Amino acid sequence: TQLLEQSPQFLSIQEGENLTVYCNSSSVFSSLQWYRQEPGEGPVLLVTVVTGGEVKKLKRLTFQFGDARKDSSLHITAAQPGDTGLYLCAGSSNNAGNMLTFGGGTRLMVKP
Amino acid sequence: DAGITQSPRHKVTETGTPVTLRCHQTENHRYMYWYRQDPGHGLRLIHYSYGVKDTDKGEVSDGYSVSRSKTEDFLLTLESATSSQTSVYFCAISSPSIRYTFGSGTRLTVV
Numbered sequence: 001t002q003l004l005e006q007s008p009q010f011l012s013i014q015e016g017e018n019l020t021v022y023c024n025s026s027s028v029f030s031s032l033q034w035y036r037q038e039p040g041e042g043p044v045l046l047v048t049v050v051t052g053g054e055v056k057k058l059k060r061l062t063f064q065f066g067d068a069r070k071d072s073s074l075h076i077t078a079a080q081p082g083d084t085g086l087y088l089c090a091g092s093s094n095n096a097g098n099m100l101t102f103g104g105g106t107r108l109m110v111k112p
Numbered sequence: 113d114a115g116i117t118q119s120p121r122h123k124v125t126e127t128g129t130p131v132t133l134r135c136h137q138t139e140n141h142r143y144m145y146w147y148r149q150d151p152g153h154g155l156r157l158i159h160y161s162y163g164v165k166d167t168d169k170g171e172v173s174d175g176y177s178v179s180r181s182k183t184e185d186f187l188l189t190l191e192s193a194t195s196s197q198t199s200v201y202f203c204a205i206s207s208p209s210i211r212y213t214f215g216s217g218t219r220l221t222v223v
Contacts, residue, residue, distance in 0.1 A: 031210065042202050042214025043155075088155070090212075097160050097168065098143045098206045104154040 003027070004091055004103035012109045013079055021074045021106045023089035029101075030094045032065050032072045037086040037105075079110045115139045118203050118215035125222055131190040133218050135203030137183075143206040144186040145170075146178060148199040149217075155202065161186055193222045 004025045013019055023032070031050040035043035047056050049065035049072065056063045060083075062075040072089055086107050090100040116137045125131050135144060146158040157170030159178040167178050175197060179187045190197055203215040 033210075033212075035212075040216070042204070042216055043212075044214070045211055048209075048211065092210050097162055098210050099145075099157065099160065099170075100210070100212060102155040104152070 004089055004101055006087075006089055006103035006106050008106060009104065010107050010109075012111065015081060015110055015112050016078050017110075019076050019079060019108070021076075021087055021089075021108075023072045023074075023103050025070050025091060025101075027091070027093070028069050029091035030069070031092045032069070033090045033092070033100065034063055034072070034074055035088040035090060037088060039085075043086075043088055076108075079108075081110045081112050084108060084110050116203060116205050116213050116215045118201075118218050120218060121216065122219045123221070125193050125220070127194060127222055128192050131193050131220065133188045133201055133203075133220070135186040135188070135215060137186075137205045139205055139207075139213070140183060141205040141207060142183075144180065145204040145206070145212075146176070146186065146188045147202045147204065148172065149202060150199050158188065158201075190220075193220075195222050198222045 007022045033048045034046045036046055037043040047063045052067045052069045054065045060077045064073045086105045088105045089103040119134045145160045147155045149155050156172045158176050159170050161167045161180040177189045198221050201218045204212045206212050
């Protein structure tokens with residue numbers, strides 16, 4: 001069974017601070033995705049990284065896929081209250097059902 | 113416009129009653145999934161479908177059944193609801209490039 005562990009589980013910071021969320025596994029994934037979920041809604045895809053060492057930027061969010069394709073990080077610069085939400089990483093291993101393995105999530109609160 | 117809709121959004125039911133949740137997509141995607149989300153457990157796969165009448169079990173399938181008679185509809189049935197099935201249920205569809213789109217969820221309470 002492939003597992004993805006996210007850390008930290010909870011994070012409460014002030015507006016303007018920087019933060020990093022980690023997603024780790026002992027398994028190799030063919031791609032890694034990050035989702036953001038707001039209360040009362042389903043997760044929404046932010047980014048997909050597919051190449052070991054790949055870095056993608058989405059405004060103030062920087063996503064990195066580890067060289068060995070076993071881990072990933074999400075870094076937010078100058079966090080805003082609008083960044084508040086649940087961040088989920090999910091790994092794909094080219095299985096027949098297009099199934100994703102989800103991490104447990106990091107709940108982020110950014111206080112004004 | 114959303115591409116995927118779930119119904120109902122909220123439901124309260126009594127222990128022992130059958131419950132069916134519906135997921136409808138307009139994207140004509142082959143793959144559809146049912147997840148449950150609980151505090152401390154993240155998203156756990158219940159069942160998935162890879163085509164009409166083609167379904168398979170996920171990680172937490174006990175007590176649940178599914179049916180897919182049309183590409184656009186994927187139904188999740190709790191044959192006899194229990195309190196442990198109180199949860200938020202999400203349906204998802206996957207594009208060929210494994211980009212998931214989730215529904216807005218169904219909050220189910222079994223009393």
